Amino acid sequence: MSALKPLAGQGARVWRLGADVDTDALAPGHTMKHGLDTIARHCLEQLRPDFAAGVRAGDVLVAGPNFGIGSSREQAASVLVTLGVAAVIAPSYSGLYFRNAFNVGLLLLTCPQAGVLQEGERIAFDARTGCITRGNGEPLTAEPIPDFLLAMAGAGGLLAQLQQSITSRKTT
């Protein structure tokens, strides 16, 4: 059973990326034969070669528009969970990536002003309220997330949710 996933974070360190980050950059094709530990070592190797080794649990990725365009490979979302990324913040996402992220327990915050966040900045966020607070106290607002998706991410993803529902069906 996956651990419960926090829906909020504080002191989260920002990693900045540009627009149009594609799934092949997050989970390169040449690593797709392997498990998540291997894919994780190559995550974003073309765009941020320092990312995979430097990212720490609780950090957040901040990107430009259209994050996650490309393939349906959900490893492009799972790999960020493996690396401990607490959330991604961007003005827009590929719709397919958006579904995959919540299905594997990765929080995505849709924030039109994501571009003001700086590399290395420490921020607070709460996916339930959509509040993002910058290091200097400036508040930003993310779009509301439907409750059933928050519940899915909070449970650690769809697999964990299905496990819970099957277990409760068996015990009642």
Add this chain to the structure above:
Amino acid sequence: MSLPVPAAQTLAQKLIARAAGVASVQPGEIVTCKVDMAMFHDSSGPRRLKPMLDALGAQIWDKSRVVLVLDHYVPERDDESRKIVRIARDWARAQDLPHVYDSQGICHVVVAQQGHIRPGMFCVGGDSHSPTGGAFGAYMFGIGSTEMLGVMVTGDIWLRVPRTLRMQWDGRLAPGVCAKDMMLHMIARFGMNGGQYQAVEFCGAAVRALAMNERMTLSNMSAELGAQAGLIAPDATTLAWLVAQAAQAQNSEQKVAPAQVERARAAMKSIADLSHWQTDAASLDSPDCLTHRFDASTLAPVVAAPHSPANAQAVSVFAGTVIDVAYIGACTGAKLDDLRAAAHVLRGRRVASSVRLMVAPASLRDQEAAREEGVLQILQDAGAQLFPTACGACAGYGDTLGDNTTVISSTARNFKGRMGSATAQVYLGSPYTVAASALHGKITDPRGELA
């Protein structure tokens, strides 16, 4: 007393309403739909689904609605690929799956050719190019493996009812210009997320004039437009194609033919429904249904430069760029009509000695049809090397391209590193443009090269 007038609906809304079991749906509403058909391949399917199904102790909700296609890691090249493919074959046998296509071709083409997609259906696929099914007037979209697990266990999936973006192509395409050019033109105009995960509907005289293979190219690359689905209202062309594919199965593949003939009969029954699977005229005025108009007759061949399909302009902008490899492959760019297009340019000629022309037909059935027509011989006489009917170099899973090569390819994506090497420069173009460029060793407008 008057009966309530049914709300005007787009094609997308009608398909979703039927699957949700309601009379009508509104854009923005979240609904749960019953899945008529779920397709996955060796990469997204068994190797990911089996461990999760085992962990849940759950069974597949309805095996008759599941199609497995082995296309990404076949033919196996190394131990990891062999392991992935073996998991798929063993699991298919253990589950006794009724619809398994092993090394027959690329999933999006194979499921259509085997008659698993018909007008009015609601389908999901474990691959981003699953919108291909929209060419048949079905609502089909790509999902990840965990979401596919949800479908396997429940048979349901949630959906936010999309708005509709109608891409209306009037006029008639010039010779040497095809669906791939239309698509690259639209992606350049709207961007890779311009579809905003809504439903795109391709329509207009130029779309109605397209053969099914070409319509599939439009729907397929709806993925590169960032749409959830890429629909085309079904018509006589759609039904004629389904019937012809079933007849072909009956002639050549006796074992599977009866089932496919049944599926074609089901499609024939839907002839009466054809008038239903259209966007209602009254919904064209809705703010949730936007129409963009294009003139097919003025469209020139389009090429996308590295490293994005949205980086596209008229072929003349890139003409003269020296290439090392010309690649005709993938679900997007190596169906029978794509092979015919290349042959149209290459008949009786040979590619430049500096160029390697690689051809990986999209399916065995396309390859055999091309052989019977003499198309395959024309390509081979021109110097083409034939590769397996699989995803191959397109996703960088199979054959990969070398460092520092410049490639022109009929595939769907040219992200940095996608075809294997981060230093490869991949241009995208139609099979006409790829063939013309192979002839001259540099990017070439195919309109002056039609044999």
